[in-house]
Amino acid sequence: MYHQMNIHAVTVSFPSPSISGVEDALQVSHLSPIKTTDPKHGTTSSSHDCRSSSLQDVHISERLMEDFLELAKDNTEKDLETCGVLGAFLDSGTFYVTTLIIPKQESSSNSCLAKNEEEVFAIQHEHSLFPVGWIHTHPSQSCFMSSIDLHTQYSYQVMVPEAFAIVMAPTDTSRNYGIFRLSDPGGMDILRDCAETGFHLHKDPADGIPVYQRCTNVYKNSNLRFEIFDLR
Incomplete structure (x- = not known):
């Protein structure tokens, strides 16, 4: 079924489609934590950061995030x-x-719904990729996870525990992007038991940890090659 889909229009391949990203990506000399500022405390870490020895590290190119924001510019x-x-x-x-x-x-000003998701699955299948996360913009809102975002994140995190969400908020002067995941087990339990749709409130987990947290197992890797498939 997959080979019948005409979906392979590559928007960006950085640095080159002919270069394998594996060997260079494994070099740690171009590796550093992705840091975001806590708008309340002005710090890059807090007790609300997601730290778990059971989570495997994730590497991502910061340029991928920048290119995504550029492709989202018109919207x-x-x-x-x-x-x-x-x-x-x-x-x-x-x-x-x-x-x-x-x-x-x-899309609207506060939501985004993917369509024709079988095209996404086809690319993931062909390239043997894990759906390790998602990225979206808050064009005029601050950098946070809405209730709808949390339900979307749950659908990813239940498949891949390391899955994370990147929120790009270009108009937020205190923090223009954040990398988040649901707390586990607290946040995951809350979302698993929530049947509400649309924008709504979620109660706090019983353990006192927020429903979602910043990730500290995600690192920027400037050697990492990537491709962008823009199917719109």
Whole structure:
């Protein structure tokens, strides 16, 4: 079924489609933690960070995030969200994000719904990729996870425990992007038991840890090659 889909229009291949990203990506000399500032405390870490020895590390190119924001620019100027899916391969216990897939989608100022998801699955299948996360814009909102975002994140995290969400908020002067995941087990339990749709409130987990947290197992790797499939 997959070979019948005409979906392989590559928007970006960085640095080159002919260069394998595996060997260079495994070099740690171009590796550093992705840091975001806590708007309340002005720090890059807190007790609300997600730290777990059971989670495998994830590497991503910061340029991929920048390129996504550029591809979302037209929507952002119209106050429309844009979303994309992050695909990764697993090598020696580390996930390497090598593919961004921007699906056909319907957007508003505070939501984004992917369409024709079988096209996304086809690319993931052909390239043997794990759906390790997703990325979306908040064109005029601050950098946070809405209740709808949390339900989307749950669908990823229940498949891949390391799955994370990147929120790009270009108009947020205190923090223009964040990398988040649901707390586990607290946040995961809350979302698993929630049948509500649309925007709504979630109760706090009983353990006192927030429903979602910043990730500290995600690293930027400037050597990591990636491709972007824009299917819109």
